[in-house]
Amino acid sequence: MDIGPFEADNSVSCRLASQIPDVCRVEDCCLGIDEAGRGPVLGPMVYGICFCPLSKTNALKELKVADSKTLSEVERENLFQKLDEAKGYVGWALQILSPNTISTSMLQRTKYNLNALSHDTAIGLVQYALDSGVQLKEIFVDTVGPAEKYEQKLSQRFPGINVTVRPKADSLFPVVSAASICAKVCRDRIVKGWNFSEDLGEVDTDYGSGYPNDPKTKAWLLKYLDPVFGYSQFVRFSWSTAQTLMDSKAVAVHWDDDEEDGEKAAHRQNNKSMLSYFSASAGGNDENPAHQTHRFFTERRLRSLKTL
Amino acid sequence: MATKKKRTPNVHNDSWVVIAADSVIDPQTHGSDPAFVRLRNPSTDGASLYVLASGDAQLYEVKAFEEDLHSWFVGQTVQRDGKLLFVTPMDPLYLILPYLVKCGKEGKFQPVDQVVMDEEFPACSRLLRCTRSLASLHHIAEEKEVGSLKFHRYSEEKTMNWLKKKVERTVVALRNRNISVGEGVKSTTYVRVKSESDYCEEDYLRYGHGLISEYISEDLSKALLRHLQLPELTSPKETEPPSKRRKLSDKPVEAGDDYTKFNSPDFARKPPKKMTAAQKSLAKVDKTGMKTMSSFFSPKVKAEKK
Numbered sequence: 001m002d003i004g005p006f007e008a009d010n011s012v013s014c015r016l017a018s019q020i021p022d023v024c025r026v027e028d029c030c031l032g033i034d035e036a037g038r039g040p041v042l043g044p045m046v047y048g049i050c051f052c053p054l055s056k057t058n059a060l061k062e063l064k065v066a067d068s069k070t071l072s073e074v075e076r077e078n079l080f081q082k083l084d085e086a087k088g089y090v091g092w093a094l095q096i097l098s099p100n101t102i103s104t105s106m107l108q109r110t111k112y113n114l115n116a117l118s119h120d121t122a123i124g125l126v127q128y129a130l131d132s133g134v135q136l137k138e139i140f141v142d143t144v145g146p147a148e149k150y151e152q153k154l155s156q157r158f159p160g161i162n163v164t165v166r167p168k169a170d171s172l173f174p175v176v177s178a179a180s181i182c183a184k185v186c187r188d189r190i191v192k193g194w195n196f197s198e199d200l201g202e203v204d205t206d207y208g209s210g211y212p213n214d215p216k217t218k219a220w221l222l223k224y225l226d227p228v229f230g231y232s233q234f235v236r237f238s239w240s241t242a243q244t245l246m247d248s249k250a251v252a253v254h255w256d257d258d259e260e261d262g263e264k265a266a267h268r269q270n271n272k273s274m275l276s277y278f279s280a281s282a283g284g285n286d287e288n289p290a291h292q293t294h295r296f297f298t299e300r301r302l303r304s305l306k307t308l
Numbered sequence: 309m310a311t312k313k314k315r316t317p318n319v320h321n322d323s324w325v326v327i328a329a330d331s332v333i334d335p336q337t338h339g340s341d342p343a344f345v346r347l348r349n350p351s352t353d354g355a356s357l358y359v360l361a362s363g364d365a366q367l368y369e370v371k372a373f374e375e376d377l378h379s380w381f382v383g384q385t386v387q388r389d390g391k392l393l394f395v396t397p398m399d400p401l402y403l404i405l406p407y408l409v410k411c412g413k414e415g416k417f418q419p420v421d422q423v424v425m426d427e428e429f430p431a432c433s434r435l436l437r438c439t440r441s442l443a444s445l446h447h448i449a450e451e452k453e454v455g456s457l458k459f460h461r462y463s464e465e466k467t468m469n470w471l472k473k474k475v476e477r478t479v480v481a482l483r484n485r486n487i488s489v490g491e492g493v494k495s496t497t498y499v500r501v502k503s504e505s506d507y508c509e510e511d512y513l514r515y516g517h518g519l520i521s522e523y524i525s526e527d528l529s530k531a532l533l534r535h536l537q538l539p540e541l542t543s544p545k546e547t548e549p550p551s552k553r554r555k556l557s558d559k560p561v562e563a564g565d566d567y568t569k570f571n572s573p574d575f576a577r578k579p580p581k582k583m584t585a586a587q588k589s590l591a592k593v594d595k596t597g598m599k600t601m602s603s604f605f606s607p608k609v610k611a612e613k614k
Contacts (some may be wrong), residue, residue, distance in 0.1 A: 013324070035395075065592065101610070167601070228386055242399065244529075254377050255377065256376070256377050291351060291352050291526070293520065293522065294518040294519055294522050295518070296487075296518070296519055297371070297522065300373070301372065301373050301374060301375045302371045302372065302373055303372055303374065304349060304352075304356040304369075304371060304372075305356070305357040305358065305370055305372050305393075306346070306355050306356060307346075307357065308324065308344060308357065
């Protein structure tokens with residue numbers, strides 16, 4: 001697995017994929033989907049698919065792929081090695097969602113939540129497999145959000161393919177386990193060698209697990225908080241851990257889609273109170289009520305100044 | 309997820325982001341840095357900021373672009389105030405005019421340096437040093453020369469002709485710049501198929517008049533409107549629709565509508581209107597087992613107890 005393409009620009013989403021085994025184009029195949037790094041406040045989230053012919057599922061079982069969470073890092077690396085050696089019948093593809101992609105998706109004007117982002121990434125990978133000519137008949141997925149809804153969404157999106165969404169699918173189906181190993185190995189490698197694009201000097205990489213409840217992670221976040229910019233792109237800004245720290249320790253930044261108190265916002269936007277429409281005639285401007293600036297200037301937000 | 313954040317008021321800062329004509333910092337006039345001065349705004353009668361540069365030879369007005377929630381990144385610093393200042397050339401005659409009008413009421417010829425005086429804005433006398441000031445006074449005043457001394461008296465007629473020319477030149481500029489002068493708002497990114505050439509001359513004149521009015525007193529603005537032969541627009545307040553409530557009076561009340569026709573023998577109900585396609589398809593719905601609408605309004609029948 002060469003994570004070079006992602007490291008070239010770790011601010012965007014990136015796809016890595018193996019060669020498509022020839023048998024997968026002629027024989028009916030099954031495909032597993034799993035993700036790594038959903039919860040951490042640091043680093044990317046990696047989505048992985050793994051596929052092989054239905055006739056080879058037993059061969060996959062014999063590789064003793066198991067749920068990646070039950071394995072040590074070395075065991076995972078070894079298993080990934082084995083999967084790579086089985087390239088005659090096993091194929092994989094990964095979609096790396098950089099922390100920056102996650103932040104900007106979740107914090108944009110029209111919010112794009114993590115579940116939707118996850119679903120769309122999974123769909124994108126399945127579509128990639130189909131476009132590459134893999135003869136998909138069955139899909140196994142670990143659940144994200146309510147299982148039934150997800151299953152329905154995927155079945156509708158891919159008619160003719162049997163979709164099974166199941167919690168703990170990564171320990172039930174070998175093909176999902178294989179996908180989870182690919183995703184996890186990839187995420188580990190990326191996090192380990194993260195290339196900070198910001199000029200942070202010598203970065204202390206002792207940030208623990210990256211999960212919000214890890215005291216080491218919290219301490220690291222506190223240490224690398226910039227009062228103006230907040231964090232490096234390694235951090236998911238949309239995580240409440242990061243947001244809370246920025247709210248309390250960094251300079252307040254106001255965006256025009258921030259929620260504000262109704263009355264305050266109304267005042268700021270110069271909205272008139274409903275009541276003012278019922279009073280006799282309320283004078284508008286403070287200084288010279290008769291003078292109204294011409295719309296050429298008001299439309300362009302231009303005004304004269306009294307002082308600098 | 310957005311939390312409530314307290315907004316602290318903008319604190320004063322000592323730098324600004326300015327767009328200015330090159331002439332403001334003309335390197336040829338040594339030892340005379342451009343200076344911000346406060347002068348009387350002819351339109352509001354209050355203070356406004358102007359710039360005098362090149363040893364007072366040039367006058368500039370200062371306008372600020374200011375929208376909520378903007379900040380600047382300047383080099384390696386952040387400037388909270390997102391204002392953008394524009395320093396643009398301005399005809400000093402606009403600022404001299406109010407002083408002449410004021411003294412013109414006495415009807416006397418006076419030396420102009422005695423006219424342009426203001427306790428509140430002492431800098432106003434510097435306006436007379438501008439290159440264009442003295443040379444163009446004849447646009448707004450009658451001149452008399454006695455020996456080496458010049459005397460001036462405000463002339464409304466001359467001023468109106470001068471202002472009219474200003475409006476006409478503004479109209480030319482508005483046309484060249486394709487500025488939307490009609491009613492309603494136009495987006496600059498939205499390209500209309502229909503050309504906007506159908507703005508009539510009056511729209512342009514009015515808009516130009518409005519722009520020039522930003523630089524003259526309200527009285528002059530009204531006089532200029534008459535001079536341009538534009539009727540004054542009546543404000544919508546005066547043309548409010550009459551009250552719907554019937555005024556009380558002693559006169560006998562007549563029925564507004566004639567309902568007697570319903571009782572006449574030759575009254576026939578109109579045939580039912582043709583149904584729309586949607587109504588037709590609704591009428592075809594199988595209604596067996598459905599309750600009628602009226603059944604929901606009849607008193608409740610208590611369910612039998614088991």
